[in-house]
Amino acid sequence: MGIETEYGITYTDGDIRKLRPDEIARTMFRPLVEKYASSNVFISNGSRLYLDVGSHPEYATAECDSLTQLINYEKAGDVIADSMAKTAEGTLAKEGIDGQVYLFKNNVDSVGNSYGCHENYLVGRSMPLKALGKRLMPFLITRQLISGAGRIHHPNPTAKGETFPLGFCISQRADHVWEGVSSATTRSRPIINTRDEPHADSHSYRRLHVIVGDANMAEPSIALKIGSTQLVLEMIEAEVGLPNLELANDIASIREISRDQTGSTLLILKDGGTITALEVQQIVYQHAVAWLEQRPEPEISGTSNDEMRRVLDLWGRMLEAIETQDFSAVDTEIDWVIKKKLLDRYQVRGNLDLGDPRLAQIDLTYHDIRPGRGLFSVLQSRGLIKRWTTDDAIAHAVEEAPMTTRAHLRGRILQAADKLGAPVTVDWMRHKVNRPEPQTVELGDPFATENAEVDQLIEYMLTHAESYRS
Structure with a gap:
């Protein structure tokens, strides 16, 4: 498994923005270019660090074979990127440009551009990708209910086909995918990318490239996003009898679900029936619970059954919270719930309209990866956001590659x-x-x-x- 994270980037000196994103990004990557003559390198922890299209710093984790290991390496990317940003600030200060570099681990900028958080899963070559996608798609479309990052949607009057009003969305990425399964990545973003790049023995493996997920800040949200998907893939490969829940319109469904935190969005199935988004998740969850009873325990490495029980515990609590609309049992673990609680509190305290710029600032600052500056970091340091791993484990992942891949x-x-x-x-x-x-x-x-x-x-x-x- 692996995660690729693109960071939003800006630079400010007080209220004045002095540098363009491409200028800041080039400064960030200057030490790497001077050392390696490239802005696309692999680093000593086995991960890839590069400057992506649109001047987005991007970090792709090393190959990981267990859930917590992957979370450690995903979070190590934040540490590495922030260290580069601090070095760039020092470089610019020496050049007479004082200010701060801001890196945001989110998916949408202030003018509506989207950048991704892509997931990679190694699956057997024997599984046809089209069949795999068909079985996986209903889960991925509704997965935002349990692991979305949340955001305030501000209508863009210049955007062609813009129909949704101002409101809170549970997913940042849902509005920015246009196909179910496709080989495209930027021109027409799909939910699953089919480009056949296994990065391994192509006779044995294929790489499932999922590009619909939100970039998560909270470790439990990452764990639920990846762990639940891993369980679903295992069930599909083991042919344990997941029902056919193929939807009639994937893209319309994913947008509607994003605007309904009750999960009651009615989805039309390809066979003509109907089902709610929450019911899709509940059905898949119940099958996952049954699967764990027979799931073989990994012998040497891999995600243990005990860790998968932690995933199922959080998954079950989140589904119950959606059903009852009482989110108190998960409001320190799931990003969109944490963020909405924060925004609601500020909105009521200040008697603010949802479109108020102060709320937009809170929305954005939640994703600032700088420790002590970003809202997420402040909340986590105060114990208001739960942990899945430890700072020591993340620090080790910054320096050393995974031992099991x-x-x-x-x-x-x-x-x-x-x-x-x-x-x-x-x-x-x-x-x-x-x-x-x-x-x-x-x-x-x-x-x-x-x-x-x-x-x-x-x-x-x-x-x-x-x-x-x-």
């Missing part, structure tokens, strides 16, 4: 290359030492943690260490 091997190569100054070219599968003579190792098994060729590659770098210093 091939990212461990990539991390070893990168750390050796960095120490010795060896020129290397790395992607998810291929690892190359460029000189004196090119040496390449390809890692097609995502679960490999030992490899004799990697040992030889590192030994090759050690043997030629002197040449790298000359």
Whole structure:
């Protein structure tokens, strides 16, 4: 599993915005470009760090094989990105430009542009992607109920086809997808991207690329988003009898659900029947509960059954909260619930209209990743948002690659290359030492943690260490 996070970016000096996003982003990535001659690099914890289209800093986690491990590496990305932002502030200050870099882990900017938080799941090649998507789609469309990030929707009068009024949405991403399943990513964003890039042995594996999810701040929200999806994928692969809940109109449904926190949005099924969004989640949840009773315990690594019980506990509490509209049992764990509670309190206290700019500022500041500055960070430090993992585990993930996937091997190569100054070219599968003579190792098994060729590659770098210093 892996998560790709694109960050929104801006720079201010008081109330004056001095630099464009592309200028700030280039300053952030300047140390990497100076060191590696590229703004697209893999770093020592096995993850990928790069400057994406639209000047968005992007971080893609190393391959992870368990839920908490993935949360640690996803949150490590925030630490790494914020460290880059602080370095950029120092660089700009030396150039006479004083101010602060703001990185937002959200999905929509002030003028309606959207950027993503993409999920990647390794599935068996034997499962046809079209069939997998058909079974998974009703769950993904309604998943926003349990793991959305929430936002105030401000109508854009210049947007073609804009029909929704001012209001609170439970998902940031729902309005910005246009197809169910497609090979596109930006032109016509789908819920599931079908581009066949397994980044592994293509005879054995395929990569399920989900691009509909919100970027989450709260660790329990990440756990529920990823953990519930993992359980559904396991059930589909195990053929445990999930019912056919295929919807007649995926895109209309996902937009309507986003504006109804009761989950009572009536969805039309392809077979002509109807079902509510909450009922879809309840049906899938009940099957997940039954699946966990027979789910094999991972032998060496992977998400344990105990951890999946934590996921099911939160999932069940969230569904009950939606049904009863009493969110007190989850209002420290689910982003959209946390945010709506915060906005409601400020709105009542200040007698504010929902369109008031002060509420929009609260909405945005929740996603500021700077510790002590972002609202999420302040709330979590005060114990008002629950944890799933620990700061120590996240700090370890900043420095070290996962020990239970091939990212461990990539991390070893990168750390050796960095120490010795060896020129290397790395992607998810291929690892190359460029000189004196090119040496390449390809890692097609995502679960490999030992490899004799990697040992030889590192030994090759050690043997030629002197040449790298000359």
